[in-house]
Amino acid sequence: MRILFVNFILLSSLAYADFYYISYKYVVKDFQLYNEQILVSRAMQSCAGTISQSIVFEKKNNDTFENFIKYKQDKMIDFFDKLGLHVKSYDSFNTTNSHTNTTITFFTQCFKVDFNDNFVKISALK
Amino acid sequence: MKKNIITGSVITALALGFSACASCQPDDNLPCNTKQISPVQQKARVIQMPMTKKSLPKLPKNTPVLQCNKPLRISVVGQGVAPCNGACSPAQALALAKRAAIADAYRLIAEKVKGVYVEGNDYVKNMMIKKSTVRTHVAACLRNTTIVETSFKDGLCQVEMEIKLKYADIVR
Numbered sequence: 001m002r003i004l005f006v007n008f009i010l011l012s013s014l015a016y017a018d019f020y021y022i023s024y025k026y027v028v029k030d031f032q033l034y035n036e037q038i039l040v041s042r043a044m045q046s047c048a049g050t051i052s053q054s055i056v057f058e059k060k061n062n063d064t065f066e067n068f069i070k071y072k073q074d075k076m077i078d079f080f081d082k083l084g085l086h087v088k089s090y091d092s093f094n095t096t097n098s099h100t101n102t103t104i105t106f107f108t109q110c111f112k113v114d115f116n117d118n119f120v121k122i123s124a125l126k
Numbered sequence: 127m128k129k130n131i132i133t134g135s136v137i138t139a140l141a142l143g144f145s146a147c148a149s150c151q152p153d154d155n156l157p158c159n160t161k162q163i164s165p166v167q168q169k170a171r172v173i174q175m176p177m178t179k180k181s182l183p184k185l186p187k188n189t190p191v192l193q194c195n196k197p198l199r200i201s202v203v204g205q206g207v208a209p210c211n212g213a214c215s216p217a218q219a220l221a222l223a224k225r226a227a228i229a230d231a232y233r234l235i236a237e238k239v240k241g242v243y244v245e246g247n248d249y250v251k252n253m254m255i256k257k258s259t260v261r262t263h264v265a266a267c268l269r270n271t272t273i274v275e276t277s278f279k280d281g282l283c284q285v286e287m288e289i290k291l292k293y294a295d296i297v298r
Contacts, residue, residue, distance in 0.1 A: 028229040032209040033222045077228075081271055089233040089264040095257070102229045 018115060019043035020065065023108040024080055029101050038073060039108075040066045047110035049125035055079045057120045065115050080106040083124055194293040200238050201274070201288045204231025208281055223283035224276060231273075231287035236266035239291070 021043055026036035057072055069076060089102040114121040185191065192198045206226025208219035242262050249257040268289065275286040 026225065026229065028206070028226045031205060031207045031226055031230060033206070033226045033229075034209070036225065082269065084267050084269040085232065087229075087232045087236045087264065087266050087268055089236070089262075091262045093260045093262075102233045104229050104232055 018065070018113045019045075019047045020111050020113050021108050022069070022076075022106075022111055024077070024106040025103065027101070027103050030099060038069060038076070040069050043110060047112070047125055049110070051112065051123040052126035053079075053082055054121055054123040057122075059116070059118055059120050065113060065120070068115075068120060079122070079124075083109070192291055192293055197293075198291040199288055200235060200291065201286060202231050202234035202238065204228060204234055204285045204287060206230055206283045206285070208283075219281065220278050220283065223278065223281065224285065227276075227283040227285040228273070228287070231285050232268055232271070233264055235268060235271060235287060235289050236264045239289070240264070240266040 019042070021041045022039070024038045027034045055075065057068075057075070059068065063071070083106070086105045086107065087102070088105070089100070091100045092098065110125050112123040112125060114123075190198055190200075204227040206223045206229070208214065208223040208226075210219060210222070214222070242264055245261045245263070247257075247259045247261075248255055271287055271289045273285055274288050277284045
């Protein structure tokens with residue numbers, strides 16, 4: 001009976017967890033931040049895969065997940081760093097001037113999100 | 127009579143020795159006293175020769191080398207400047223400069239670990255250099271970097287970043 005109940009809880013939590021696609025990119029030109037964007041989109045169907053790494057945030061106000069992510073951008077970048085960030089840099093040096101262009105990208109990945117009243121749990125899927 | 131026989135044998139022995147040495151090709155680096163190699167073995171040696179030439183280059187002293195039992199730490203200092211010239215608040219300037227410094231640190235780590243593609247172009251006209259350009263390009267995927275220290279002074283943010291390389295991670 002107890003096992004059935006636990007299974008029911010697990011299945012219900014799986015069924016009600018949301019899946020979001022998140023990507024992040026920022027461009028630095030000549031040692032100055034030029035452009036930064038984090039894109040969040042709700043998945044239309046659940047993503048397959050097992051949970052690899054998770055991050056938990058405390059939630060205080062009634063924001064949407066998209067806005068919540070934007071407030072917690074710094075922590076999210078640290079989380080993306082654990083998952084893997086792509087670095088591309090192009091530098092050109094001339095007799096008169098030099099330019100540096102660095103792009104940091106976190107490619108679009110599906111996350112399982114438990115968006116509750118008190119906390120938010122974002123889990124990366126593998 | 128005996129003397130003549132001894133001297134004769136010595137001369138023949140020397141002559142034989144010299145003839146054996148003459149059979150050695152001048153290109154061979156092997157000493158003459160090594161035993162004769164059959165043509166099959168020689169062919170095998172020729173095939174194996176390029177393999178032996180691919181040995182690791184000699185590194186300068188105190189160069190950090192990744193070993194299987196010891197993780198290697200690579201540390202860099204990235205720099206960034208706030209894009210607004212006095213237009214934004216100090217806190218905003220710090221946040222923006224820090225982001226730029228982190229990107230620079232990522233680039234430096236990628237340069238150290240993976241290497242840099244360097245491309246140079248010189249445009250010469252009438253035996254004179256008109257234009258000289260050097261382009262560098264880095265592309266890598268980084269994971270598990272840590273920020274050790276952050277400092278902000280006179281609008282310049284410096285971020286010390288570290289990456290721990292493990293032999294197992296690279297082999298995988």
